[in-house]
Amino acid sequence: MGCLKIKYDPVGKTLAKKWKIFERGLEKKGVTIFFYVKTYRYGFNGMEKDDEVKGQGNSYTTHFRQYDPRLGRWLSLDPAMKKHPNQSPYAAYNNNPLFYTDPLGDDPPEKEKKEIKKSFINAINQRVQQDAEKEFNSSISSYETDDDYSTEVNVKVGVERKEISKTVELLGGAHERKFEGEFSLDNENDIKAEFFYVPGKDENYNTISNVSFMSGSEPFKGRSGEYVLFTGKNDRKIGTMFFSNNSDYESFSNQFLDNKHKAVLKLARDHDTKVGGTRNYDRWKAYYESKK
Numbered sequence: 015m016g017c018l019k020i021k022y023d024p025v026g027k028t029l030a031k032k033w034k035i036f037e038r039g040l041e042k043k044g045v046t047i048f049f050y051v052k053t054y055r056y057g058f059n060g061m062e063k064d065d066e067v068k069g070q071g072n073s074y075t076t077h078f079r080q081y082d083p084r085l086g087r088w089l090s091l092d093p094a095m096k097k098h099p100n101q102s103p104y105a106a107y108n109n110n111p112l113f114y115t116d117p118l119g120d121d122p123p124e125k126e127k128k129e130i131k132k133s134f135i136n137a138i139n140q141r142v143q144q145d146a147e148k149e150f151n152s153s154i155s156s157y158e159t160d161d162d163y164s165t166e167v168n169v170k171v172g173v174e175r176k177e178i179s180k181t182v183e184l185l186g187g188a189h190e191r192k193f194e195g196e197f198s199l200d201n202e203n204d205i206k207a208e209f210f211y212v213p214g215k216d217e218n219y220n221t222i223s224n225v226s227f228m229s230g231s232e233p234f235k236g237r238s239g240e241y242v243l244f245t246g247k248n249d250r251k252i253g254t255m256f257f258s259n260n261s262d263y264e265s266f267s268n269q270f271l272d273n274k275h276k277a278v279l280k281l282a283r284d285h286d287t288k289v290g291g292t293r294n295y296d297r298w299k300a301y302y303e304s305k306k
Contacts, residue, residue, distance in 0.1 A: 058083060060190075061119075076119035081106060088119065127193055130211050133171040133222065134255060135197055137244055140167045141225040142199075142270060146277030153294070154285070169222045171211065171252065190234075199269035206262050210234050211253040214246075221246050227267075232256055242266075275302050 057063045061074035061081060074081040079090040087104045095103035107116055143165045191211045196204040212234070214220050226243045233243065233251050240263040242255040257263035279302075282294040 076116075078119035081119065093119075126191065127195060127209070130171060130191060130209055130253070131195055131197055133169050134209065134242075134244060134253065135199070137167055137169040137222040137225050138199065138242065138270070139273070140165060140169065142273045143277055146274045146281060149274070150278050150281040150285075150298075153298075167223055167225055171213065171220045171222065199266070199273055203265065203269070205265045205269070206258070207266075208256040208258065209253065210256065212251070214250060214252070218247050219250055220252065222252055223247065224249075239263075278302075 055062055057071070057074060061076050063071070064073040064075040064080065065071065067073040067080075068082070072082070072084055074083065078093050079088050081088055086106055086109075088106055089104075092103040092105075144167060147165055191213075192208065194206065194208050196206055198204050222244045224245045226245070227240075228243050229240050231238055232241050232254055234254060237256065240257045240260070244252045244254065246252050257266065278298055279295060282298045283292075286292050286294050
């Protein structure tokens with residue numbers, strides 16, 4: 015019969031397991047065996063396991079505070095509690111751990127939210143220009159010009175938080191950020207959306223190269239509805255803008271189309287300036303007015 019003794023490696027990469035062989039209660043000399051097992055330091059929601067405190071799986075530690083999964087509550091006050099006066103400062107994940115994530119134990123600061131929104135809006139605006147150029151190029155006769163407008167979507171999501179850089183590195187860069195916010199493509203009418211961002215391990219993985227308008231099951235949380243999907247290198251899903259109701263999505267679609275039409279008209283006017291006359295501008299303007 016054997017007795018298993020475990021020695022914890024503080025680096026956290028391995029557990030040194032020491033197996034001693036006993037015979038009738040006495041240790042049998044010369045038959046001690048060592049073997050190593052790979053371990054992973056992180057568990058639920060990407061938080062670091064803190065099994066020394068309350069036993070295996072009963073406590074997690076994050077950059078800002080500790081979490082007790084048995085209670086479903088944080089053990090200290092929310093650093094962002096002033097932003098959520100309607101909620102207990104000990105409540106976790108808005109009482110919905112299946113949908114929300116909070117691997118750092120805090121709340122996305124306003125500066126970070128602005129940077130994420132700004133990057134997503136810039137990517138959408140580049141998609142507006144891209145679509146406008148494709149539409150306009152298809153209407154130009156080859157003898158008129160050899161211009162070929164071809165904007166590419168290329169936006170780096172610029173989020174820098176020096177105070178959590180070490181924690182982010184430990185988490186493999188995957189500190190998910192989700193928040194609700196308002197934005198506008200026409201600088202007049204605000205649209206509500208839920209922003210979800212999953213940063214990658216380096217700058218290349220955080221650069222948006224494609225913007226898609228989707229309907230169906232949202233890739234990160236599986237909700238069904240209308241959303242904008244932002245992807246990057248190797249089709250990595252960087253984030254989404256999810257619309258909780260059809261009216262918000264319709265408002266977004268209308269603003270997007272209006273901006274695309276304005277971009278096409280600008281291209282037509284610039285082109286007419288080169289070749290003379292107002293033929294292309296007048297044709298596109300009449301076309302859009304007929305669609306109203």
